[in-house]
Amino acid sequence: MKEQFTPDHPEYWNESYEQGARAAWNTGAPAPPLRRYFSDPKAEPAPPARIFVPGCGHGHEVVMLAKMGYNVTGVDLSPLAIEHARTNLGDLNATLLAADFFDLALQPEYRGAYDAVVEYVCFCSIRPGRREEYVTAMANLLRPGGLLVGLFFNTQRPGGPPFDVTANELRTLLRTSFEIEQLGIAPDSIKPRAGRELIAVMRRNASPLR
Numbered sequence: 001m002k003e004q005f006t007p008d009h010p011e012y013w014n015e016s017y018e019q020g021a022r023a024a025w026n027t028g029a030p031a032p033p034l035r036r037y038f039s040d041p042k043a044e045p046a047p048p049a050r051i052f053v054p055g056c057g058h059g060h061e062v063v064m065l066a067k068m069g070y071n072v073t074g075v076d077l078s079p080l081a082i083e084h085a086r087t088n089l090g091d092l093n094a095t096l097l098a099a100d101f102f103d104l105a106l107q108p109e110y111r112g113a114y115d116a117v118v119e120y121v122c123f124c125s126i127r128p129g130r131r132e133e134y135v136t137a138m139a140n141l142l143r144p145g146g147l148l149v150g151l152f153f154n155t156q157r158p159g160g161p162p163f164d165v166t167a168n169e170l171r172t173l174l175r176t177s178f179e180i181e182q183l184g185i186a187p188d189s190i191k192p193r194a195g196r197e198l199i200a201v202m203r204r205n206a207s208p209l210r
Contacts, residue, residue: 033186049115055122059085105137119150124162139177178202
């Protein structure tokens with residue numbers, strides 16, 4: 001009998017990529033709201049700031065940020081996803097790791113090492129029971145005052161992945177480690193996700209790392 005993996009396991013995502021199920025998640029380009037945010041000359045942080053991209057998948061946001069001059073680290077649990085990301089990255093300079101970001105956030109060399117985290121379809125991929133752990137991991141990766149900039153998926157339906165989250169749930173989850181500077185419906189999501197993506201900009205507070 002074939003072993004059944006969960007979203008906590010690399011093989012769950014490898015199988016998904018092999019079967020083409022991730023195709024619906026791969027838009028072939030960076031998310032428009034994130035592209036808009038970082039294209040603003042006043043965007044914070046400015047290049048060459050260090051940015052961490054969890055669950056980077058095909059690496060479209062990694063490629064975008066590398067082209068803008070950021071020092072980017074993209075991480076995905078699936079080695080196959082990282083292979084796709086390396087192909088898309090080409091000769092651009094960025095770090096790509098097949099690893100579990102929950103583990104990296106506990107390692108001394110990663111703790112407090114980043115000026116920003118860019119979130120896109122990672123949070124909605126993890127089991128809801130690990131969301132508090134996600135917030136702790138992101139806070140540990142960021143320096144005090146660093147930013148969590150991301151899109152969160154209000155799928156408006158049960159089950160997953162992708163797993164649903166509302167704006168109120170995000171506020172409750174994040175307030176222990178972050179000051180929320182922006183949170184609302186993204187006005188420029190791709191058509192299939194219009195009205196269901198929450199864009200958020202949150203600043204890590206000065207609380208000690210955990």
